[in-house]
Amino acid sequence: MKIELKKEYCVGCGLCEIYCLVAHSSSREVIKAFKGEKEKAESRLFLEIDKPVSFPLQCQHCDDAPCVRGCITGAMYKNQEEITLLDEDKCVSCYTCILECPYGAIQISKKESLLPIKCDLCIGSGGEPYCVNNCPNGALILKGGS
Secondary structure: OEEEEEEHHHOOOOHHHHHHHHHHHOOOOOOHHHHHHHOOOOOOOOOEEEEEEEEEEEOOOOOOOOHHHOOOOOOEEEEEOEEEEEOOOOOOOOOOOHHHHOOOOOOEOOOOOOOOEEEOOOOOOOOHHHHHOOOOOOOOEEOOOO
C-alpha cells in the first residue's frame, strides 16, 4: 500500500501535516494534540511548498526499499502488508535509512530520542491514513498493493 499524490490538486494548505501529527498524538484530537498534550506528537510527512508547486513528502513504501536493505540492525522492515516500518527498540540512530531513502522521506525526530521518523500509513488507526481522510481537495489517495 502507498499514498498516491495528485499534485495538480495540492494547494499546500498543510492539513495533511496537521492531521498526520494528530494521528500520532495520544488523544487523536486536533486541539488536544496541539495544546493539551505534554509530549508533543510529530508529523510523519513533510510539506514542501514552492509556489506554485506544493506536495507532501512522505515514504513511498518502496517494493525493494533501500532503507530496509541499508538498515544495519533490521530496525527498518516490511510488515505483512508490505508497509515499511521502524522498530524503535532495534534502532541505533545510525541514520543509514535517511541516507538510503531516494525521496528524502525519512527525517530525524525533533524529540530527545533523535530517532528517524517516517510515514507509517497510520497503521493501527483502523482506517485510511489521516492525511488521505482530511485532504480537502482529494490530492492524496490510498492505493492498495505497490
